[in-house]
Amino acid sequence: MNNLISIADLSKQNILDILALAKQFKNGLKKRSLEGKVIASCFFEASTRTRLSFESAILKLGGGVIGFADSDSTSHGAKGESLVDTLKVINGYADALIIRHPLDGAARLAQSVCSIPVINAGDGANQHPSQTLLDLFSIQDSQNKIENISIGLLGDLKHGRTIHSLVEAAKFFNIQLYFIAPKELRMNENKLFQLKTSGIQYSFHNSVDEVIHKLDCLYIIRIQKERFDESISFDKYKLNLKSLQNVKSNFKILSPLPRLEELPVEIDATPYAYYFQQAQNGLYIRQALLDMILGDKLN
Amino acid sequence: MQNQISNWAVEDKKHIGSIENGINIDHIPCGNAFYIMKILNLYKSEYQTGIGLNLSSKKIGKKDLIKIENRELSAQEIQAISLFAVGSTLSILKDFKVIKKVILAMPDVVHGIIICPNKRCVSHHHVSQFLAVANRNNLIELKCNYCEKSFLLSDIKEYNL
Numbered sequence: 016m017n018n019l020i021s022i023a024d025l026s027k028q029n030i031l032d033i034l035a036l037a038k039q040f041k042n043g044l045k046k047r048s049l050e051g052k053v054i055a056s057c058f059f060e061a062s063t064r065t066r067l068s069f070e071s072a073i074l075k076l077g078g079g080v081i082g083f084a085d086s087d088s089t090s091h092g093a094k095g096e097s098l099v100d101t102l103k104v105i106n107g108y109a110d111a112l113i114i115r116h117p118l119d120g121a122a123r124l125a126q127s128v129c130s131i132p133v134i135n136a137g138d139g140a141n142q143h144p145s146q147t148l149l150d151l152f153s154i155q156d157s158q159n160k161i162e163n164i165s166i167g168l169l170g171d172l173k174h175g176r177t178i179h180s181l182v183e184a185a186k187f188f189n190i191q192l193y194f195i196a197p198k199e200l201r202m203n204e205n206k207l208f209q210l211k212t213s214g215i216q217y218s219f220h221n222s223v224d225e226v227i228h229k230l231d232c233l234y235i236i237r238i239q240k241e242r243f244d245e246s247i248s249f250d251k252y253k254l255n256l257k258s259l260q261n262v263k264s265n266f267k268i269l270s271p272l273p274r275l276e277e278l279p280v281e282i283d284a285t286p287y288a289y290y291f292q293q294a295q296n297g298l299y300i301r302q303a304l305l306d307m308i309l310g311d312k313l314n
Numbered sequence: 315m316q317n318q319i320s321n322w323a324v325e326d327k328k329h330i331g332s333i334e335n336g337i338n339i340d341h342i343p344c345g346n347a348f349y350i351m352k353i354l355n356l357y358k359s360e361y362q363t364g365i366g367l368n369l370s371s372k373k374i375g376k377k378d379l380i381k382i383e384n385r386e387l388s389a390q391e392i393q394a395i396s397l398f399a400v401g402s403t404l405s406i407l408k409d410f411k412v413i414k415k416v417i418l419a420m421p422d423v424v425h426g427i428i429i430c431p432n433k434r435c436v437s438h439h440h441v442s443q444f445l446a447v448a449n450r451n452n453l454i455e456l457k458c459n460y461c462e463k464s465f466l467l468s469d470i471k472e473y474n475l
């Protein structure tokens with residue numbers, strides 16, 4: 016692996032290798048594989064969790080970080096320098112580039128103009144592969160396995176880029192999917208067709224309570240209500256303590272955060288809440304990615 | 315001229331025979347001759363060129379047709395025009411004879427010509443690149459190499475020619 020641009024570029028073995036290495040980091044592995052190296056962390060769009068976990072991962076691996084947290088202060092943002100020129104300049108200053116950009120495909124463009132390795136930290140509505148990997152890691156870590164798992168996906172399944180890459184990766188692991196969303200927020204036909212041709216089993220449900228007892232994991236994606244007509248009721252798509260009475264003992268709730276009212280704070284104290292651990296797993300998965308993509312090659 | 319065009323429609327074979335050396339692109343989907351003219355720069359060239367628009371065709375209902383005397387096409391040009399001429403016939407003539415005839419197919423990769431319909435796509439800041447893929451109804455779609463979105467040819471409205 017020289018870059019990480021899209022989940023679609025990864026094989027099952029690539030994914031398993033990254034998850035295994037992330038587990039070692041979670042168990043306390045210490046490595047200084049980025050010592051003496053400079054990593055450019057370029058966030059043309061702000062993202063707290065992703066940026067801080069990447070930068071923490073770099074520092075823990077002994078590397079140095081340069082970069083910016085949003086594009087306002089850059090020549091690209093402030094002086095209108097072309098994105099390609101900005102990328103070429105950064106290419107000369109760093110040993111690798113981590114890029115977050117509001118335009119779809121920006122990381123692929125960076126890969127095509129840079130000679131240093133590029134890691135996609137989110138390109139518009141397209142891909143956010145390190146998030147997908149940390150979701151897969153969280154499923155594996157909370158269930159002690161990743162094959163043959165039943166996952167409920169609750170919320171906005173239509174617009175979430177995270178969810179699209181996650182279901183794409185589900186094909187490798189025989190994951191059974193339960194879609195819980197109002198009709199307006201279901202995945203589009205093309206995406207469903209892709210799932211069908213990859214042999215993924217899925218079904219549609221109108222409330223959490225209908226399926227929650229069958230699930231190993233419930234993945235919640237926030238619904239941004241301001242996007243929708245007020246007449247659509249989202250009440251059936253909220254989680255509450257009562258819904259949790261019939262869940263399996265291994266049941267865990269995952270969410271990429273931030274959350275809205277579909278994931279009430281009182282759930283945090285239950286043994287089923289896994290989302291803060293999930294956020295922390297972001298650090299281990301990013302250590303694994305950096306070590307795998309850059310560690311051996313740079314040294 | 316009117317007369318000649320209708321002759322092309324009913325007597326293609328005879329008509330092709332009338333080119334000594336050059337190319338004949340027939341059964342072009344109606345309306346697409348315009349794009350091919352642009353790609354081959356026919357507005358400015360000095361080649362003797364015949365263009366037929368909205369000709370009736372037994373095969374596809376209505377068609378466009380372009381024939382150019384003494385013109386050869388590079389592999390790159392064939393790839394570029396194929397985007398607008400899927401299913402069309404390209405005949406190469408020498409001494410009044412068809413020496414080669416190919417049915418044009420969707421190219422695997424299209425560089426630069428398509429403007430990605432996704433307004434949020436980074437390719438608007440660079441050279442676009444599209445890959446041909448089959449969709450769920452076995453129709454050919456073009457997938458943007460940057461934003462990873464797929465479009466039917468009919469959904470693509472803007473070109474950089």
Ligand SMILES: [Zn+2]
Binds near residue numbers: 432462
């Ligand atoms: Zn695009």
